[in-house]
Amino acid sequence: MTNFVQHIDAAEELCDELIAAGFTPFVSTRSDTLSALHEALDDRVGVLTVPRDDNAIGIAAGVSLAGGCPAVLLSDAGISGCADPIASLVAPHRTPLLLVISLGAPPAIEGGPDPRRLAELLIAELGIQSVAIEPTARTAARVGLVREIVREHLRPAALLVPSDRWTV
Amino acid sequence: MNTDGALRAIITATRHQPVIFTSGELARVARDIADRPTHFYLTGSTGLASSTGIGVALQTHGTTVVVDGYGSVLANLAGLVTAGMLTDLPLVHIVLDEARHAGTGDTADLCGMALAAGYARVHTADTLEEFVRLLRREIASCTTPVFLRCTLREGDAPAPKNAGLAYPDNTIPFPGRPGWPPDRVTAA
Numbered sequence: 110m111t112n113f114v115q116h117i118d119a120a121e122e123l124c125d126e127l128i129a130a131g132f133t134p135f136v137s138t139r140s141d142t143l144s145a146l147h148e149a150l151d152d153r154v155g156v157l158t159v160p161r162d163d164n165a166i167g168i169a170a171g172v173s174l175a176g177g178c179p180a181v182l183l184s185d186a187g188i189s190g191c192a193d194p195i196a197s198l199v200a201p202h203r204t205p206l207l208l209v210i211s212l213g214a215p216p217a218i219e220g221g222p223d224p225r226r227l228a229e230l231l232i233a234e235l236g237i238q239s240v241a242i243e244p245t246a247r248t249a250a251r252v253g254l255v256r257e258i259v260r261e262h263l264r265p266a267a268l269l270v271p272s273d274r275w276t277v
Numbered sequence: 278m279n280t281d282g283a284l285r286a287i288i289t290a291t292r293h294q295p296v297i298f299t300s301g302e303l304a305r306v307a308r309d310i311a312d313r314p315t316h317f318y319l320t321g322s323t324g325l326a327s328s329t330g331i332g333v334a335l336q337t338h339g340t341t342v343v344v345d346g347y348g349s350v351l352a353n354l355a356g357l358v359t360a361g362m363l364t365d366l367p368l369v370h371i372v373l374d375e376a377r378h379a380g381t382g383d384t385a386d387l388c389g390m391a392l393a394a395g396y397a398r399v400h401t402a403d404t405l406e407e408f409v410r411l412l413r414r415e416i417a418s419c420t421t422p423v424f425l426r427c428t429l430r431e432g433d434a435p436a437p438k439n440a441g442l443a444y445p446d447n448t449i450p451f452p453g454r455p456g457w458p459p460d461r462v463t464a465a
Contacts, residue, residue: 134335157335159328160355167325168359171332174317175295179332197300197321198329 120145122248123270127180128154130256132207134172136165137182142211142272147182162187166194173206178260180207184272185228192231200235205263207255208237213272232267239267278405279431283373284310286405287344290412291315295333296342299326299349303373307344309437324353330368331360340367340419347376350387354394360422361395367419370396371412375429391424399424 123146127135135156137147150156159165162183169179183191188210198204210232212225232239240254251268258266284307287296297317298304304318317333319326327350330343350357350372360368370391376384388399398415400423402408408427415423 159359161353163322163325164328164353164355164359167322167328167356168332168335170325171297171329171334172336173332174329175333175336177332177336194322194325197319198325201320 119248120149123242123252124149124153126249126252127207127209130252131260132178132180132256134177135180135182136168136172138162138165138187140182140184140187140211142184142186142213143182143209146209146211146270150182156182161190163191163194166191166198169206170194170198170202170204173204174202178205178207180209182209182211184211185213185224188228188231189224195231195235195237199265200237203264205259206265207259208232208265208267210267210269211272212269229269232269237265237267239269241269242271244271278403278408278427279429279433280306280373280375281310281433282405282431283408283427283429284344286409286412287342287371288313290409290416291342294340294342294416295330295337296344297326297330297333298344299323299346301346301349303344303346305437306433324349324351324356327353327356327360327370330370331356331363331366334366334368335363338367340369340416342369342371342416345370345372347372347374347384347387351385354390357391357394357396357424361391361393364395364397364421366422368422369412369415369419369425370422371425371427373427373429388424388426395422396424397421399426401426401428403428403430 135150137156137158139158147156165181169181172179210228216223238258240251242248242251255266255268258264288311295315298307300319300321300323308318326343326345330341334341372387388401391399400411402411411425
């Protein structure tokens with residue numbers, strides 16, 4: 110019970126901080142690893158739920174081009190299918206948007222590539238600045254950093270969140 | 278009707294609306310006709326012109342035009358589903374359907390798919406005159422996703438080669454961004 114409550118609290122806390130930082134709208138597919146955050150955001154401000162992760166990136170890029178400050182919820186397993194839109198719609202235009210990436214999915218096949226490692230490599234290779242939420246770090250401070258990158262420096266950023274922070 | 282004629286009609290009809298062009302030949306021809314601050318040309322992300330246009334329309338609440346090709350719509354049918362569920366989205370989704378002209382055989386029923394996905398209205402235009410009439414009407418009154426398929430039956434001159442589009446130049450001052458409204462609109 111304690112873990113359950115802690116996980117819900119972590120998702121609620123991150124939800125509150127993202128909203129307070131001015132990110133909107135939130136775009137996402139349905140993902141088990143992000144369900145707690147997805148539900149928390151959906152309850153408060155709504156989430157535009159789309160069928161594919163690359164569509165979420167495209168929509169967020171459009172919102173940003175028109176002056177908005179969107180955030181996309183992605184899992185590390187899902188981001189590998191977004192290499193093209195991140196490489197062609199986000200990174201080269203320096204499109205200001207936030208990628209909230211849940212890390213910690215197991216490899217699709219035993220002994221296969223680690224999705225977490227692939228996600229981190231992809232983000233780094235494309236020059237997207239990333240900030241990790243560590244167990245000892247204050248969520249508000251980490252969200253403040255990505256807010257600064259996206260809203261003040263008008264650059265894309267990734268917020269890397271271990272999925273065990275909210276996966277029950 | 279060919280690609281050049283259809284694109285000229287779109288550019289003439291969209292002096293003040295954001296227009297998102299799919300990547301490849303369509304984008305290069307459009308940019309060669311008239312490069313406006315209200316244009317955004319995808320340089321990859323095949324199929325995501327519709328998604329990008331959805332985002333622009335969500336943010337601006339203003340009529341937004343997407344120019345797609347037959348193949349790029351098929352590459353992202355999920356884009357139709359998303360647009361179709363946003364019933365108050367002012368999106369004019371144009372498909373320049375060159376499939377029959379390109380000799381790729383029978384074509385998928387894109388209008389049927391768009392209608393099934395939830396687009397409020399779908400049209401097919403077989404002539405330039407019909408296309409211009411539908412385009413003007415929909416752009417003037419758009420409050421919901423509409424789908425306009427334009428069948429291309431004539432060939433074009435070779436498309437311009439990739440002119441080395443500089444990414445920062447491709448960042449547009451759409452409504453809501455500093456620099457809007459644009460002070461430079463080139464004639465089509």
